[in-house]
Every structure is written in C-alpha cells, then in structure tokens.
Amino acid sequence: MAKSWCIFFIFWPTLALAVCWMAPAWGWWFPGDAASTLGARIDDLFYLILIIVSVVFVGTHVGLAYVLWRGSSFNEPKALFTHGSHNLEVIWTIVPSGILLFIALYQMDVWADYRVQSAFPPEAVRAPVAEVTARQFEWRIRYPAPGKTLQLTPQPDDLYTVNDLHIPVGRPVMIQLRSDDVQHSFFVPMLRVKQDAVPGLVIPIWFDSVRSDTYELLCAELCGWGHYKMKARVVAQSDANFKSYLAELHREQFDDGVPSAATESSEAAETASKSE
Amino acid sequence: MSVAHPALADHSHEAHGHHDPGFVRKYIFSTDHKVIGIQFLATPLLMLMVGGALALGVRWQLAFPWQAMPILGSGLFAAEGGQISPETYTMLFTMHASVMIFLVIIPVLAGAFGNFLIPLMIGADDMAFPTLNMLSYWFMWPAIFFFGASFATAGGPNAGPAAGWTSYPVLSAIPDAAPGSGPAQTLWLFGLTFVGVSSMMGSVNYMTTIINMRAPGMTLFRMPMTIWGMFITAILQAFALPVLTAAGFMQLFDRVRLFGMGIHTCFFVPAGLIVNNADPTVGGGHPLLWQHQFWFYSHSAVSIMLLPVMGMVSDMLTTMCRKPLFGYKPMVYSLAAIAGLGFIVWGHHMFTSGMNPALGMTFMISTMMIALPSAVKVFNWIGTIWGGKVQFNTVMLNCVAFISMFIVGGLSGIFMAAVPVDIYFHDTYFIVAHFHYVLFGATLFGVFGGIQYWFPKMFGRMMSETLGKIHFFLSFAGFNCTFFPMHLLGIAGMPRRYADPYLHPYLEHLLPMNQFMTISAIVMGFAQFLLLINFFGSIFWGKKASRNPWNANGLEWVAPSPPPHGNFESVPVVHRGPYEYSSPLVDDRDYLMQTDVLPLKGAEA
Structure with missing residues (x-):
C-alpha cells in the first residue's frame, strides 16, 4: 500500500510535466508568438524562468519521491536520528538566493524599457498616436487631426473612434491611457502589453507591432458586470494605410460635402480630385 | 487567567471544578479554548461548503456559459431561469473569495487550530484572556451575517457585492458603478470589519498566551513549529490588520450617507468622473491608495493563511516519519523571514497598476527574496522525510500533498514576481492557478491533515482512515485536474473574472478544457461531503483514542483525550524539544515526550 502511494505521488508531477510538454502542440499555450519587440523579450524571459523552474520542480519532486520510497521500505526499528546539517542549510540558502537574484536582476532591463519614461523611444514620445479612454464598457480612441500632434485636452479637430485602434506597423508608438469612470486595464495579449487605466491618471504606454495584423484588445481589470465584453481590436498597418485611414476618418467626421473656408487646402484638393 | 506556577495553577483547577457552568456557558458561550477551537473548526467547515458551492457556480458558467445551472440554479438564480447573469457571475466570484478567505481559511487556522493547540502545546490551562477569546469567536457571526446579508440583497437592482474580494475603488466606492456597489458593498465592508475585529482579538490573545503562559522548561526554542507559526502569525496580524x-x-x-447627509469623503475617488451617468465626482482622492493599503494587509494575509499550516505540517511530518525535524532553527528563522519579507512585497500585486515603475523593481527584488525562505522550508521538509520510517496514513498523505502543492504554487509565483513576465500574466488565470495552489493545495491539504491528526485530542475518538484516504484521493486528484490546467489557460491569455471568455475568438478553443476542469471541480466538491461525514460521524462512532494515539512527543499528548477543563492533571514540566523521535537515549520506543524524565521508569504509552 505504501509503495502505491509513492507511485501516486510520482504520477501527478509526471502527468503535469507531460501535459506541459504537449501543451503547445495542443494549442494550450500562448495565443501566438509575440508580435512586438518587447513581447519577444518577455517571452524569452518566460522561457528562461520556465527552464529554471522546471529543473527545480523535477529536482524537488525526484527528491521527494526518493525519500518517500526509501521511507516506505524502511525496516529498521528506529529512523535516522539527525537534527539537520549546517552545511546543507548554508548550501541550500546560498544557491537559491543566487539564482533568484540573477532572475530579478536579469529582468530589470525589459521592465525599464517598457515602463520607465526616460527609456521610452524618443520617436514614440514625440508624437503619441492616440489617446485611449476606457469606460464601461468600451474603449474610446481619440486621434489628433492629420498633421497635428495629440494634445492632453481634446481639440475641436480631433478624430474619434470606438473599440478600434489603428497604429502604424514596424515602429514604436505611444498612447495616452485614461479612464472615464472605474479602473480598466488595456490588454493586448498578442503584443504582451498590459497597463491599468486608472481614473485620475494619464498613463503613457508604448509598444510596437512587428507585422501588419489585427489584434484583440480586452480589459484585464474588473470593471463591472460587462467586464468580459470590452472587446476591441488593434489594427497595425503600414504608414501609408494608417495615413489614409486617418484621412478617411477625418472625411467621415468633418466633411459635410460642402467645401468651406475652414477646410484645409490639402483636403480641398483631395475632395476635388475625388469629385473629378 | 491563570499562571504557570504549579501551586497556583492547581488551586485554580480546584476552583474551576467546584461549579458547573451549565450547558450554555459550557458549550455555546464557552470561555474554554478547546470548545472555542472546535466551534471555530465546525463553522469554517460549513462555510467551506458554502464557498465551494459558489465556486461551482463560477465553474458552471465557465464550462457551460449561459446554460441553466442544475440543482443550485433553480434556487439561486431563479430570476434568470436558473441561468447565471453576468452581474450574478461577478457576485459569485466576489463572494466565493470572501467566504473562502475570511470565513474559512483565516478562522480555521488561527481560530480553530490556534485556539485548540496553543494552550495544549505550551502546557497552559487556557488562553490568557478567555472572555476575549469567546468574543473573538462570536464576532465571526456578525461577519457571517453581514456577508450573507450583502449577498441576499441579490435579485433587485442592488445585488450582492460585485467588485471582487479586492474591492478596488472606484468600482466599489461609487454606488452607481456596478449593480453590487450599492448597499451590498456597504454590508460587505461591515462584514470585513467584523472579521478584522475577531482576528485582532485572537491575535492579541495568542501573543500574550505564548509569551506569558508557557509551562516551566518550555523555552522559545523548545516550542513546536505549530506554536511558532501561530506566534508569528499573531504578530503579523497585529501589525498588518489595522491598515486594512x-x-x-x-x-x-467614501460611500455612506448618515443622518440623511453624505459623508462622501473622497479618499479613493478622483475628480470629474462620470460613472454610469451619475453626477460627476468631486474628487481629490486616488484609487491607488486603496490598492496599497489593501495589499499591505492582504499580502501579509497570505502569510497568515500559510505560516500556521507550515508549522502544523512540520509537527505532523516528524510524527509520521518518526524523525526529528530537519533543521529546527532554520525552520523557525525562515518562518520569521517569510513574515518579515511579507511586509515589503505587497507591490507585486500592483505591477501593472500605474505606480512608479521604480517601485516595480524594488518589489520584484523583495518578492524574489521571499522565495528563498520558502525554498529552505521545502528542502528541510524533504530532509525530514529522508531516512524516516514513513507511515502512509491520511495525515502523512495530506502532508506530502501540502509539500508537493506548495512547490508548484511557489514556483509558479516566480513567473509573477518577474515584472516583465507579469505584464502578460497579471489578472489572467495563471494567477488564479497560483493562489489556488498555495491556498487550497497547500493550506487546505495541511488543514485536512491537521483535522485527522488532532481529532483524537479534540473528541477522544479517531477519524476513519478508509474514509480519510478516499477523501484525500478524490480531493487531490480533483484538485490537480481542476487547477493545474489553469496555468495553461493563463498562458493562453484567458483573463480572470470573465463571465464569458469565449466572446473573444482567441479563447474559444479553451471551452473543452474548462468543461473538464468543471467536472473535476464537481467531483472534488462532492468529495468534501466525505470529510463532513468522517468528521461528524467519528465524533459519535469513531474508535476510542488513547492519550497519545500517534506516539507523538508534544505536550498536547500528555493531556487526556479529550482534555478536561484546565487541560492537564498537573502542570507539565518540559525537558526537551518536541522532535526527539528515534532518540538513542531510549531503547524500547522511538519517541521521547517533552515531559519524559530520563531514565524512563516503566515506559507508559
């Protein structure tokens, strides 16, 4: 009976390892390779920790299984009389602390690049692409008018969309994240980006997309009964497509079909060319 | 309050013996630590079933979204035809966590085992403040009442609390923010306050008792690990709880109106928010302030929910392996280190919250460092089993499960401690997997073992081994099948607290896996009835237990089973530490009790 319990305690960790080994093949893994440069670095860190953790998991469980197995077939009248070992304590304090410190220090760079504002890519900071405002239960996006830069306060010629964020591909972009009501969290799994939107704060975040694609944007902080349905998308597209997208938005939101003095010359020209 | 001086202690026993307190004072409003401990054990066991039922509601929705829930559904969600609405879903997980944390795990450790074991293990006849002790139990009931009442407001526009057990403002602070942020949230906060008062009374009592009332010879470093765990927990609670x-x-x-006037302070609410078309907030506060305060307590609460059980497992493990504890002092120091570091790691719950990123780095280092004492403990437990004469009974099985599950929970914590990786994992099911491995996998299995181990002392009868083993088998298998796949859900990017994750195409393929997990959870849930049957059945029909059924060393095994009022026939005198198993000093048996005087005269078991 004792032996079968040993096997029981060997079976479960083995099953866990097997499932993890098969998980990527069965689709129980990341939704896809990270589509951002920082995301790729985050994935690398994840795999590094995964390797270290797996070694420790196997090591401790082999140890546990070994001592249990030995204990189950112990035939002498008395167990080993020992109160511990100073040397072992020193070893198993120093070695893990070294490994843990290494993991912690090794992570610093990525975190600094992601969040410390002085490390943000200058080109992204110069021209934030949009302001994203979360509210129950949608994402409101405010772009500056073509050719202008985003101001912290809304401008009369700003462009608005809901649940549809477009960004240029292949270069770092920055957004200003706000919340109108409660806390939300801006989560794009494929880009490995997550940042809470905190009422009363404007939080700049930057990311990039290495390929033209459409990603899911969702809320990762409980924000009420409709938390699960704050579904939106992030569209990464080429500079040219992004520009024409903004121009199209501008046309939709400002062009009433009558050329006016306020209309910018470039746009007047566009409208003219279209009507020809 | 009694004193450790033998003459005085004996005198007080006689004084107690003269009057019969009557049924109510003896079994209901009792000041006897053993009765209070048993009350504190039975109540959380029943609450465990309530919290479990709520969890099954959550699991049902994740596996079979928007389908009427069988059995429970027709009663609980009758308004929606047995189907769980998204509002109800938020309330279910809020109450599941609140019940499990505040009404099950915290009271079952400090309340039940702390109360029952502290005086017995240190050789005292009761707690330092017996009346305070009684109040600490009875203050649980207002808490249960308020939590229950907050949930019972469901159905109307103001339903149960829905802001999660973390209760983050602004969602929780403004009544218009969520269906449950009305009166239900206020009641929930009252409940929380009463739990806090109850814990605080316990904590003061435990500290005083352990410092002042140890039996002669019971020096600090002769105390069993259970007492160390309880002691450090009590200190932790006394310092962390006031903040919460x-x-x-x-x-x-921030929320309430009194005497027709709003107090409406703005500690957590900034200006100019228009929540759900209510009037704009006047503001001036900051939502992150709550997160700092909340996690300052609630991270320490993780230690409160873990340290006592670490101590208990150390005690059970040595008994079941017939071996001294491997590295007693390192075990004590690492307990203290977990508690100490536990005060400076709260920020790891807030890596993505928008706090200063430099804080993220410091909290990452301190969080990584807390893994160190945890690792030391694991190695020492394995060292304790090594070379032992292992008895594979229910107690031992639960202890091994504790170690194994604690390893998994500890290792998955490293992913989250690493800030960049946490960007992705924060608020996904990876977190859910992690804390269930720690709080259920480790703590609850430890508690299952503890119940089986100290049951003979509580009731003078043994629990059934067969039922215990079946319960363990089903719980362990069910637990792992339910919670291990959650790691994979997290890696796949499934967020927590989603009533319907499958709305998002990249999560659709996870439905079958969630169904498997829910079925496992149902099996595990029903297995808990075996525990209840075993527990309540063994009170009446269990095999009679001797004073020391496990041949253990601690002082509690010197007292009769169950110990009478006043616990010991005479004040025990302690000669050694609690872990002298298989000592070469004695030939005919493999244990040496703390009170034994050498050479043993006609060894009596």
Whole structure:
C-alpha cells in the first residue's frame, strides 16, 4: 500500500510535466508568438524562468519521491536520528538566493524599457498616436487631426473612434491611457502589453507591432458586470494605410460635402480630385 | 487567567471544578479554548461548503456559459431561469473569495487550530484572556451575517457585492458603478470589519498566551513549529490588520450617507468622473491608495493563511516519519523571514497598476527574496522525510500533498514576481492557478491533515482512515485536474473574472478544457461531503483514542483525550524539544515526550 502511494505521488508531477510538454502542440499555450519587440523579450524571459523552474520542480519532486520510497521500505526499528546539517542549510540558502537574484536582476532591463519614461523611444514620445479612454464598457480612441500632434485636452479637430485602434506597423508608438469612470486595464495579449487605466491618471504606454495584423484588445481589470465584453481590436498597418485611414476618418467626421473656408487646402484638393 | 506556577495553577483547577457552568456557558458561550477551537473548526467547515458551492457556480458558467445551472440554479438564480447573469457571475466570484478567505481559511487556522493547540502545546490551562477569546469567536457571526446579508440583497437592482474580494475603488466606492456597489458593498465592508475585529482579538490573545503562559522548561526554542507559526502569525496580524481596517472605514466614508447627509469623503475617488451617468465626482482622492493599503494587509494575509499550516505540517511530518525535524532553527528563522519579507512585497500585486515603475523593481527584488525562505522550508521538509520510517496514513498523505502543492504554487509565483513576465500574466488565470495552489493545495491539504491528526485530542475518538484516504484521493486528484490546467489557460491569455471568455475568438478553443476542469471541480466538491461525514460521524462512532494515539512527543499528548477543563492533571514540566523521535537515549520506543524524565521508569504509552 505504501509503495502505491509513492507511485501516486510520482504520477501527478509526471502527468503535469507531460501535459506541459504537449501543451503547445495542443494549442494550450500562448495565443501566438509575440508580435512586438518587447513581447519577444518577455517571452524569452518566460522561457528562461520556465527552464529554471522546471529543473527545480523535477529536482524537488525526484527528491521527494526518493525519500518517500526509501521511507516506505524502511525496516529498521528506529529512523535516522539527525537534527539537520549546517552545511546543507548554508548550501541550500546560498544557491537559491543566487539564482533568484540573477532572475530579478536579469529582468530589470525589459521592465525599464517598457515602463520607465526616460527609456521610452524618443520617436514614440514625440508624437503619441492616440489617446485611449476606457469606460464601461468600451474603449474610446481619440486621434489628433492629420498633421497635428495629440494634445492632453481634446481639440475641436480631433478624430474619434470606438473599440478600434489603428497604429502604424514596424515602429514604436505611444498612447495616452485614461479612464472615464472605474479602473480598466488595456490588454493586448498578442503584443504582451498590459497597463491599468486608472481614473485620475494619464498613463503613457508604448509598444510596437512587428507585422501588419489585427489584434484583440480586452480589459484585464474588473470593471463591472460587462467586464468580459470590452472587446476591441488593434489594427497595425503600414504608414501609408494608417495615413489614409486617418484621412478617411477625418472625411467621415468633418466633411459635410460642402467645401468651406475652414477646410484645409490639402483636403480641398483631395475632395476635388475625388469629385473629378 | 491563570499562571504557570504549579501551586497556583492547581488551586485554580480546584476552583474551576467546584461549579458547573451549565450547558450554555459550557458549550455555546464557552470561555474554554478547546470548545472555542472546535466551534471555530465546525463553522469554517460549513462555510467551506458554502464557498465551494459558489465556486461551482463560477465553474458552471465557465464550462457551460449561459446554460441553466442544475440543482443550485433553480434556487439561486431563479430570476434568470436558473441561468447565471453576468452581474450574478461577478457576485459569485466576489463572494466565493470572501467566504473562502475570511470565513474559512483565516478562522480555521488561527481560530480553530490556534485556539485548540496553543494552550495544549505550551502546557497552559487556557488562553490568557478567555472572555476575549469567546468574543473573538462570536464576532465571526456578525461577519457571517453581514456577508450573507450583502449577498441576499441579490435579485433587485442592488445585488450582492460585485467588485471582487479586492474591492478596488472606484468600482466599489461609487454606488452607481456596478449593480453590487450599492448597499451590498456597504454590508460587505461591515462584514470585513467584523472579521478584522475577531482576528485582532485572537491575535492579541495568542501573543500574550505564548509569551506569558508557557509551562516551566518550555523555552522559545523548545516550542513546536505549530506554536511558532501561530506566534508569528499573531504578530503579523497585529501589525498588518489595522491598515486594512482603516482602509475599510475610509471606503465606507467614501460611500455612506448618515443622518440623511453624505459623508462622501473622497479618499479613493478622483475628480470629474462620470460613472454610469451619475453626477460627476468631486474628487481629490486616488484609487491607488486603496490598492496599497489593501495589499499591505492582504499580502501579509497570505502569510497568515500559510505560516500556521507550515508549522502544523512540520509537527505532523516528524510524527509520521518518526524523525526529528530537519533543521529546527532554520525552520523557525525562515518562518520569521517569510513574515518579515511579507511586509515589503505587497507591490507585486500592483505591477501593472500605474505606480512608479521604480517601485516595480524594488518589489520584484523583495518578492524574489521571499522565495528563498520558502525554498529552505521545502528542502528541510524533504530532509525530514529522508531516512524516516514513513507511515502512509491520511495525515502523512495530506502532508506530502501540502509539500508537493506548495512547490508548484511557489514556483509558479516566480513567473509573477518577474515584472516583465507579469505584464502578460497579471489578472489572467495563471494567477488564479497560483493562489489556488498555495491556498487550497497547500493550506487546505495541511488543514485536512491537521483535522485527522488532532481529532483524537479534540473528541477522544479517531477519524476513519478508509474514509480519510478516499477523501484525500478524490480531493487531490480533483484538485490537480481542476487547477493545474489553469496555468495553461493563463498562458493562453484567458483573463480572470470573465463571465464569458469565449466572446473573444482567441479563447474559444479553451471551452473543452474548462468543461473538464468543471467536472473535476464537481467531483472534488462532492468529495468534501466525505470529510463532513468522517468528521461528524467519528465524533459519535469513531474508535476510542488513547492519550497519545500517534506516539507523538508534544505536550498536547500528555493531556487526556479529550482534555478536561484546565487541560492537564498537573502542570507539565518540559525537558526537551518536541522532535526527539528515534532518540538513542531510549531503547524500547522511538519517541521521547517533552515531559519524559530520563531514565524512563516503566515506559507508559
């Protein structure tokens, strides 16, 4: 009976390892390779920790299984009389602390690049692409008018969309994240980006997309009964497509079909060319 | 209060013996630590079933979204035809966590085992403040009442609390923010306050008792690990809890109206928010303040929910392996280190919250460092089993499960401690997997073992081994099948607290896996009835237990089973530490009790 319990305690960790080994093949893994440069670095860190953790998991469980197995077939009248070992304590304090410190220090760079504002890519900071405002239960996006830069306060010629964020591909972009009501969290799994939107704060975040694609944007902080349905998308597209997208938005939101003095010359020209 | 001086202690026993307190004072409003401990054990066991039923509601929705829930559904969600609405879903997980944390795990460890074991293990005849002790139990009931009442407001426009057990403002602070942020949230905060008062009374009592009332010879470093765990937990609670209580009152003031006037402070609410078309907030506060205060307590609460059980497992493990504890002092120091570091790691719950990123780095280092004492403990437990004469009974099986599950929970914590990786994992099911491995996998299995181990002392009868083993088998298998796949859900990017994750195409393929997990959870849930049957059945029909059925060393095994009022026939005198198993000093048996005087005269078991 004792032996079968040993096997029981060997079976479960083995099953866990097997499932993890098969998980990527069965689709129980990341939704896809990270589509951002920082995301790729985050994935690398994840795999590094995964390797270290797996070694420790196997090591401790082999140890546990070994001592249990030995204990189950112990035939002498008395167990080993020992109160511990100073040397072992020193070893198993120093070695893990070294490994843990290494993991912690090794992570610093990525975190600094992601969040410390002085490390943000200058080109992204110069021209934030949009302001994203979360509210129950949608994402409101405010772009500056073509050719202008985003101001912290809304401008009369700003462009608005809901649940549809477009960004240029292949270069770092920055957004200003706000919340109108409660806390939300801006989560794009494929880009490995997550940042809470905190009422009363404007939080700049930057990311990039290495390929033209459409990603899911969702809320990762409980924000009420409709938390699960704050579904939106992030569209990464080429500079040219992004520009024409903004121009199209501008046309939709400002062009009433009558050329006016306020209309910018470039746009007047566009409208003219279209009507020809 | 009694004193450790033998003559005085004996005198007080006689004084107690003269009057019969009557049924109510003896079994209901009792000041006897053993009765209070048993009350504190039975109540959380029943609450465990309530919390479990709520969890099954959550699991049902994740596996079979928007389908009427069988059995429970027709009663609980009758308004929606047995189907769980998204509002109800938020309330279910809020109450599941609140019940499990505040009404099950915290009271079952400090309340039940702390109360029952502290005086017995240190050789005292009762707690330092017996009346305070009684009040600490009875203050649980207002908490249960308020939590229950907050949930019972469901159905109307103001339903149960829905802001999660973390209760983040602004969602929780403004009544218009969520269906449950009305009166239900206020009641929930009252409940929280009463739990806090109850824990605080316990904590003061435990500290005083352990410092002042140890039997002669029971030096600090002869105390069993259980007592160390309880002692450090009590200190931790005394320092961390006031912060949560203060924060709770601040949130209450942000919300409530008194005498027709709004207090409406703005501790947590900034200006100019228009929540759900209500009037704009006047503001001036900051939502992150709550998160700092809340996690300052609630991370320490993780230690409160873990340290006592670490101690208990150390005690059970040595008995079941017939071996001294491997590295007693390192075990004590690492307990203290977990508690100490536990005060400076709260920020790891807030890596993505928008706090200063430099804080993220410091909290990452301190969080990584807390893994160190945890690792030391694991190695020492394995060292304790090594070379032992292992008895594979229910107690031992639960202890091994504790170690194994604690390893998994500890290792998955490293992913989250690493800030960049946490960007992705924060608020996904990876987190859910992690804390269930720690709080259920480790703590609850430890508690299952503890119940089986100290049951003979509580009731003078043994619990059934067969039922215990079946319960263990089903719980362990069910637990792992339910919670291990959650790691994979997290890696796949499934967020927590989603009523319907499958709305998002990249999560659709996870439905079958969630169904498997739910079925496992149902099996595990029903397995808990075996525990209840075993527990309540063994009180009446269990095999009679001797004083020391496990041949253990601790002082509690010197007293009769169950110990009478006043516990010991005479004040025990302690000669050695609690872990002298298989000592070469004695030939005919493999244990040496703390009170044994060498050479043994006609060894009596």
